[in-house]
Amino acid sequence: MTSLYPGFRYDADKEAISEARAKALESLLIEKGVITGKTVDQVLSYFDTEMGPFNGAKLVARAWVDPEFKKLLLEDCNAACEMLDLPNGMSGAEGEHMRIVENTADVHNVVVCTLCSCYPWPTLGLPPYWFKDPTFRARVVREPRVVLGEFGVQLSDSVNIRIWDSSAQIRWWVLPMRPEGTESLSEEELAKLLTPEAMMGVALVKAKSE
Ligand code: FE
Numbered sequence: 001m002t003s004l005y006p007g008f009r010y011d012a013d014k015e016a017i018s019e020a021r022a023k024a025l026e027s028l029l030i031e032k033g034v035i036t037g038k039t040v041d042q043v044l045s046y047f048d049t050e051m052g053p054f055n056g057a058k059l060v061a062r063a064w065v066d067p068e069f070k071k072l073l074l075e076d077c078n079a080a081c082e083m084l085d086l087p088n089g090m091s092g093a094e095g096e097h098m099r100i101v102e103n104t105a106d107v108h109n110v111v112v113c114t115l116c117s118c119y120p121w122p123t124l125g126l127p128p129y130w131f132k133d134p135t136f137r138a139r140v141v142r143e144p145r146v147v148l149g150e151f152g153v154q155l156s157d158s159v160n161i162r163i164w165d166s167s168a169q170i171r172w173w174v175l176p177m178r179p180e181g182t183e184s185l186s187e188e189e190l191a192k193l194l195t196p197e198a199m200m201g202v203a204l205v206k207a208k209s210e
């Protein structure tokens with residue numbers, strides 16, 4: 001989750017410096033009695049087990065096999081969340097106003113928060129390191145095709161790229177295209193093909209055999 005993307009040319013020790021800063025902050029908060037030694041672990045464990053990209057993957061896989069559900073997901077993401085067996089609190093934890101946008105043969109969507117790091121936590125979990133970095137936030141808006149290329153996503157010039165700026169009001173995420181050659185897969189198998197990157201628009205979904 002915290003891997004750095006080499007295309008953004010970070011200093012090699014950037015992640016180590018961030019980690020040291022987070023540890024120092026945690027120690028200070030514990031020392032001052034604001035949090036306990038377990039608080040951070042509990043929060044991280046919550047996002048490991050309850051609120052993570054596995055929820056988004058379930059929603060997308062259902063949308064791929066059920067056109068009515070897909071329509072609902074696109075129109076009212078939170079109502080669609082209510083339809084599936086997902087953890088309680090999907091509409092809380094920064095997910096009160098989630099919206100999903102659909103990739104097609106003509107349009108490719110990418111999400112960013114140009115201001116800070118707004119992200120649909122209930123469906124995608126915590127954002128990766130690079131999503132919060134000013135380098136990604138600035139560049140994906142200015143030169144999305146170049147940035148996508150650095151992620152290994154080569155789109156034909158005929159494909160329009162749309163960038164969606166998440167905010168405290170609306171948190172965007174992406175309904176990727178279902179890859180060819182997956183007609184025989186079950187909904188569960190389809191869900192396993194999905195990655196957080198694909199649901200942010202910086203990767204395409206690939207059939208396992210590719
Ligand atoms: Fe933000």
